[in-house]
Amino acid sequence: MMTSDGIRDKGGIVLIGAGNLAVNLGLALHRKGYSVRQVYSRTEEAARTLAERLSADHTTSPEQICDDAGLYIVALKDSVLTELIPQITAGRPDALFVHTAGSMPMDVWAGHARRYGVFYPMQTFSKARPTDFGGIPVFVEANGADDLSLLRSLAQDLSGRVYVFSSEQRRLLHLAGVFACNFTNHLYAITEELLAAHGIPFEVMLPLIDETAAKVHGLSPREAQTGPAVRYDLNVIGKHLDLLADRPEMQQLYRLLSESIHRISENN
Amino acid sequence: MMTSDGIRDKGGIVLIGAGNLAVNLGLALHRKGYSVRQVYSRTEEAARTLAERLSADHTTSPEQICDDAGLYIVALKDSVLTELIPQITAGRPDALFVHTAGSMPMDVWAGHARRYGVFYPMQTFSKARPTDFGGIPVFVEANGADDLSLLRSLAQDLSGRVYVFSSEQRRLLHLAGVFACNFTNHLYAITEELLAAHGIPFEVMLPLIDETAAKVHGLSPREAQTGPAVRYDLNVIGKHLDLLADRPEMQQLYRLLSESIHRISENN
Numbered sequence: 001m002m003t004s005d006g007i008r009d010k011g012g013i014v015l016i017g018a019g020n021l022a023v024n025l026g027l028a029l030h031r032k033g034y035s036v037r038q039v040y041s042r043t044e045e046a047a048r049t050l051a052e053r054l055s056a057d058h059t060t061s062p063e064q065i066c067d068d069a070g071l072y073i074v075a076l077k078d079s080v081l082t083e084l085i086p087q088i089t090a091g092r093p094d095a096l097f098v099h100t101a102g103s104m105p106m107d108v109w110a111g112h113a114r115r116y117g118v119f120y121p122m123q124t125f126s127k128a129r130p131t132d133f134g135g136i137p138v139f140v141e142a143n144g145a146d147d148l149s150l151l152r153s154l155a156q157d158l159s160g161r162v163y164v165f166s167s168e169q170r171r172l173l174h175l176a177g178v179f180a181c182n183f184t185n186h187l188y189a190i191t192e193e194l195l196a197a198h199g200i201p202f203e204v205m206l207p208l209i210d211e212t213a214a215k216v217h218g219l220s221p222r223e224a225q226t227g228p229a230v231r232y233d234l235n236v237i238g239k240h241l242d243l244l245a246d247r248p249e250m251q252q253l254y255r256l257l258s259e260s261i262h263r264i265s266e267n268n
Numbered sequence: 269m270m271t272s273d274g275i276r277d278k279g280g281i282v283l284i285g286a287g288n289l290a291v292n293l294g295l296a297l298h299r300k301g302y303s304v305r306q307v308y309s310r311t312e313e314a315a316r317t318l319a320e321r322l323s324a325d326h327t328t329s330p331e332q333i334c335d336d337a338g339l340y341i342v343a344l345k346d347s348v349l350t351e352l353i354p355q356i357t358a359g360r361p362d363a364l365f366v367h368t369a370g371s372m373p374m375d376v377w378a379g380h381a382r383r384y385g386v387f388y389p390m391q392t393f394s395k396a397r398p399t400d401f402g403g404i405p406v407f408v409e410a411n412g413a414d415d416l417s418l419l420r421s422l423a424q425d426l427s428g429r430v431y432v433f434s435s436e437q438r439r440l441l442h443l444a445g446v447f448a449c450n451f452t453n454h455l456y457a458i459t460e461e462l463l464a465a466h467g468i469p470f471e472v473m474l475p476l477i478d479e480t481a482a483k484v485h486g487l488s489p490r491e492a493q494t495g496p497a498v499r500y501d502l503n504v505i506g507k508h509l510d511l512l513a514d515r516p517e518m519q520q521l522y523r524l525l526s527e528s529i530h531r532i533s534e535n536n
Binding site: 171 | 288346371391392396399403404405429436437440442443444447449450451454457458459463466470472474478485486487488490493494496497501508511517520521525531
């Protein structure tokens, strides 16, 4: 059985991409002693900055991606990934290729590479905020049993939560993550905007935000629900809709979310 | 200047209501050595259970609410509050009355009582989950300076975050809290439902939920945003909408929230 030492021995890692995920994953690998040899990005500045932090080379030209790495980790926007796959794989018949996209099936590699898989750390990464990789769930998949073992070992070196998931499961996971993270964060943004319009600092909301997240560690979200919509308090709901009269987009969201909460609670 | 000792000395506290907020507030007062003398609730079981935990009397009849308490804390649904105010205030000209409702103006008391105010702890309370009151923001308001000092001292005995807010500000705060808490929790509920339909446990999402909340302690929500909507990745968005084809309500929410994220990010 191969282990992640296979990657350490066999030519190190090339990181293709220098966005939020690539930066955080690259730094985590570097901290764990993996050799990230080269960083590719279309943006010179991004490639160089990340490469320097990883003591790696960098390039902005796909032709100059080095040929003899053991593992190519491709962390790009989906459309760019699809476009670059033929170039990245050409002339590298023995290398292992993975992408990091929750929404892309593993078989985007099929027909281009012999050994391939997926390495999907599910987290919201920002360059401005360093991430502790230890608690991040990592979902791996590979087209061969040895490479699956290898990716799993690599993931286990970085995180205590490693799962083998199919492309089908991961696709669903990614969709659910948009609700749990991106849409939730957008509700925080709406909150901030509402408060700012009345000179109230966003910080007053942090204890409520924290408790809302902490609560669902112990209670299911349905059990944890409180507030006017689940009580079906039409008096309060009506007042809130009035307050949003000059913000039709927020008003529509308020109405839709309240109706949805009420429907779910009735089905309990 | 009066302090919260005024409440300890002057006949103690009557708690009107035995719901999620009343239970958590009652227990916090009890732990801090305040005498909660009596609990009123329309529901015998709820009144008795809470009264026992507070070593208090209980009643289900508004006529039997004791006359000589120093402070009456009314933690009821808005519609019930309005209905009960005349009964609660009648024959108690010297008592101080507060309600705990974010959405109700202070002046619901006007014409019924001489001394009144608001004591609004902004948190999502569930009976099943005991709350540490220490970090909860408490917003107070009163119609007299002495009573404002008294309520502020009481709040400071329970929490390190006490604010004097007007009814107008609190109304906005309550609306913003619905977005930050109730609607956020509903997104968690949708997440759970999507995952459950594919046999994936909700727990895998907790690190993402926690980090999404933790991030906005340091970054503003707009800066913290990630994912397909802010990247305007129409490829991923289209796939997600397809995945939700048999769930029109979630699909509508997905579309609306994504459009809203995109619009906000363009205005940056």
